[in-house]
Amino acid sequence: MVTRMTVSDRAFTAINTVLMIVFVFLCAYPLWYILILSFNEGQDASMGGIYWWPRAFTLGNYLVLLSNETIIQAFWISVLRTSIGTFGSILVTSMVAFGLSRRELPGRKYLTLIFLFIMIFNGGLIPLYIQLMNLGLINNFWVYIIPNLFSVWNMLVMKSSFQNNIPEGIIESIRIDGAGYARIYWSIILPFSMPLLAAIGLFTAVFHWNDWFTGAFFINELKLQPLPTYLQRVLSTVEASNMISSSQMTNSRSAGMYNPQAITSKSVRMATIMVTTLPILFVYPFLQRYFVKGVLIGSVKE
Structure with a gap:
């Protein structure tokens, strides 16, 4: 039996649809605006009036960006950190969670309370820095991985x-x-929990990819800084201008592909933001079906 919608139901659906379209537009347009500016000549963009598509299309901003060896190194540091950090965090955190989920574990209630306490209260930045220094993790790639292997939440x-x-x-x-706990973990827990692990893994990967704080405060060597930390430097006009000057001097053979004089620090910053943002966005379509199932775990079942 088909239920007919009343006038109020249709009005609600129409208003809800319009509001959702407006909401999606407000969320998507800033990224689209940065994208079109990254493909537009900087001098032309400085005159304004660009809203929907590039007015003076160019790939020069990306050529300047990708000719910079430092940002290529930072990109691979971010990829390596995100891959190792996400896998390690899911593995360690799920092992602890499995242990605490077993009722036969002695003192599991007290252990859970301890974990809750350290989640709410922490020593602060200075004790953390001293601890990482004592562990030899300052100016070390593993400072991105080891402190983030376990998440209480x-x-x-x-x-x-x-x-x-x-x-x-x-x-x-x-x-x-006759199976032991290790066999139960690998053969039962992990296969049954793939949607949950995929959803949490996605959040963990986004954290690792977007984290600029660790590289800014615990890493002094430029070759070990991840992409978000380097983005902070590029967002300063001086750094972006240095990239343009260096590219014009060392990459003269590609000068015929674009007008070097039309590239500005702002247009290079827009291209840098896109290079930083797009890779993690491409991960979502591959995990979407697991993500939807994962966020519904624990909901009401009939």
């Missing part, structure tokens, strides 16, 4: 999912067959 989410969404009967049956 993600552990609590995983722990709740392991307890409520994985049938205890399956675990008990495999234990009767």
